[in-house]
Amino acid sequence: MSETMELRAKRGLAFYARIYRKVLAQDLKSKMSYRADFIISTFGMIMTNAVGFISFYILFQNFPSINGWNYYEMLFFYGFSLIALTPLQCLFDNNWSLRYAVESGDFIKYCFRPINVFFYFISEVFDVKGLGQLAFGIMVLVYAWIHLAIPVTVITMVQLVLLLITASLFMIAIMNFAAATCFWIQRSGYVMVLMFRFKDYAKYPASIFDGLFKIIFTFVIPIAFIAYYPALVILRPDEIPLLSYLSPALGMLFFYLSYKFWMLGARKYNGTGS
Amino acid sequence: MRKYSALTRAGIMQELQFRLGTFATIFGNLIYLTLIYNLWKAIYASAGTEVVNGMTFSDTIIYLVLATALFNFLEMFIVWDMSRSIQSGAIVLDLLKPLKYRRLKFFEYFGRNVMTFFTTFLPTFIIVFFITKGAIKIGLNIIFFMISVVLALMVNFYIEMFVATICLHTESTWGINIVKESIVLLFSGATIPLVFFPEKFRIVVECMPFRCIYDTPLNILLQKPGYTMDTGLWTMLGMQVVWCAGLSVVSRMFWDISVKRITVNGG
Numbered sequence: 010m011s012e013t014m015e016l017r018a019k020r021g022l023a024f025y026a027r028i029y030r031k032v033l034a035q036d037l038k039s040k041m042s043y044r045a046d047f048i049i050s051t052f053g054m055i056m057t058n059a060v061g062f063i064s065f066y067i068l069f070q071n072f073p074s075i076n077g078w079n080y081y082e083m084l085f086f087y088g089f090s091l092i093a094l095t096p097l098q099c100l101f102d103n104n105w106s107l108r109y110a111v112e113s114g115d116f117i118k119y120c121f122r123p124i125n126v127f128f129y130f131i132s133e134v135f136d137v138k139g140l141g142q143l144a145f146g147i148m149v150l151v152y153a154w155i156h157l158a159i160p161v162t163v164i165t166m167v168q169l170v171l172l173l174i175t176a177s178l179f180m181i182a183i184m185n186f187a188a189a190t191c192f193w194i195q196r197s198g199y200v201m202v203l204m205f206r207f208k209d210y211a212k213y214p215a216s217i218f219d220g221l222f223k224i225i226f227t228f229v230i231p232i233a234f235i236a237y238y239p240a241l242v243i244l245r246p247d248e249i250p251l252l253s254y255l256s257p258a259l260g261m262l263f264f265y266l267s268y269k270f271w272m273l274g275a276r277k278y279n280g281t282g283s
Numbered sequence: 284m285r286k287y288s289a290l291t292r293a294g295i296m297q298e299l300q301f302r303l304g305t306f307a308t309i310f311g312n313l314i315y316l317t318l319i320y321n322l323w324k325a326i327y328a329s330a331g332t333e334v335v336n337g338m339t340f341s342d343t344i345i346y347l348v349l350a351t352a353l354f355n356f357l358e359m360f361i362v363w364d365m366s367r368s369i370q371s372g373a374i375v376l377d378l379l380k381p382l383k384y385r386r387l388k389f390f391e392y393f394g395r396n397v398m399t400f401f402t403t404f405l406p407t408f409i410i411v412f413f414i415t416k417g418a419i420k421i422g423l424n425i426i427f428f429m430i431s432v433v434l435a436l437m438v439n440f441y442i443e444m445f446v447a448t449i450c451l452h453t454e455s456t457w458g459i460n461i462v463k464e465s466i467v468l469l470f471s472g473a474t475i476p477l478v479f480f481p482e483k484f485r486i487v488v489e490c491m492p493f494r495c496i497y498d499t500p501l502n503i504l505l506q507k508p509g510y511t512m513d514t515g516l517w518t519m520l521g522m523q524v525v526w527c528a529g530l531s532v533v534s535r536m537f538w539d540i541s542v543k544r545i546t547v548n549g550g
Binding site: 043045046049050051052053054056057059060061063064067068070071072073074075076077199200203206207210213217218219222225226230 | 307308311314315317318321322324325326328329330335336453454455457458459460461462464465466468469474475479480481484
């Protein structure tokens with residue numbers, strides 16, 4: 010045991026990448042055996058996105074602009090948020106089963122492997138249907154991009170990719186925090202359900218909030234960073250606020266804190282005794 | 284009848300057990316409601332007019348806030364519960380009981396709904412009533428609203444039950460449930476009041492049963508034209524009753540056909 014503990018510290022990125030590939034292949038193989046489920050789930054994913062888009066469209070039929078943002082700028086936020094939420098859907102979906110694993114005692118199996126517990130638990134599931142959301146998000150973003158006539162340069166492209174990756178960390182971190190509450194509170198599913206609802210509001214510009222709520226949605230439940238602040242870098246390059254510059258660093262910090270919180274719970278976990 | 288009231292009581296007790304969950308739901312709703320409030324305040328500020336499609340800002344807020352409260356109050360997890368009990372085999376125990384399965388579920392959930400009415404809907408309603416300072420008229424409309432909500436609860440139950448029955452045929456619960464949820468939330472007016480919908484689209488949506496769940500009771504409460512005693516309240520309530528009866532028959536028939544071919548692993 011002590012030997013494996015030492016090994017754990019030395020394992021690098023290449024090692025984890027190799028493991029991830031193997032676990033992923035296993036997961037996809039087992040998913041493929043339920044083809045009907047895959048088709049229905051993908052259809053469900055497309056439906057939710059379509060319905061989200063229809064509500065958005067209906068809103069703009071009645072109100073041509075919101076808080077000084079026109080239709081295409083709002084679409085830009087919308088597409089941006091969908092893409093930034095994809096890594097959460099695809100890679101971190103297993104957080105939803107955390108509370109079942111903890112309550113039933115199955116979680117103990119993850120503690121006995123000589124690899125990082127968080128990594129092992131999260132890597133077990135890859136949610137393919139999230140890719141439908143990605144495709145939808147890219148379509149919306151490209152459509153808005155063309156209509157806004159934003160120049161396509163190497164710089165904007167690099168910015169876009171970098172901002173999208175760091176923006177995705179915020180919602181992942183929120184859900185890590187929410188999922189990890191189950192280590193302390195029994196039947197804490199409602200915390201996750203509650204937090205997950207906030208992601209739907211990431212597509213609206215944070216400029217609609219004032220005072221206290223701006224602070225809450227920026228620093229406490231940081232949904233303003235999922236689309237609004239990072240997207241400003243591309244939408245309004247002349248007047249980028251400080252928070253937009255800080256968003257990549259804040260994303261990493263927030264993710265790191267949520268990881269620490271998750272691991273704190275995992276370390277406290279003793280199993281159910283069975 | 285006594286056995287069903289026992290089930291209702293059990294549902295109430297079960298709901299009482301998770302007080303922490305109720306507090307979290309109320310707290311979460313408060314944050315959620317400020318989100319909606321700020322969003323629509325900005326939307327109305329950009330519109331330049333006070334009234335859009337016959338709805339003022341406070342009408343819209345009351346509508347959406349109470350729709351959220353109704354959503355929490357009416358929320359059922361029949362689809363999840365049933366698919367889990369099919370997969371574990373526990374459904375057999377319920378089917379063997381000398382009670383009708385669908386009625387058993389209805390009264391179980393009814394107990395919970397009674398409880399959530401007092402813990403989530405009523406507090407929200409009182410807060411909204413005082414914040415909007417008299418935008419909600421208190422009169423006979425409250426009684427009709429209550430009748431309409433009970434009908435909404437039944438329509439919602441039959442839709443849930445219909446969708447849950449699909450789970451007897453497939454194991455893809457997540458997909459089925461998400462399709463149902465997105466359709467119900469859009470077409471019932473829970474996300475955007477139905478009056479904002481484009482004319483042609485709205486006519487189609489108004490022919491569907493989903494509006495009975497949120498749109499009808501809320502419009503009755505707000506006493507919008509077409510929903511008052513003089514202008515068609517009875518038509519609206521009648522429509523709810525018709526949908527209720529229709530869906531009850533359809534979901535019952537679907538259940539009766541499906542339950543014959545149920546396969547349960549062990550149990």
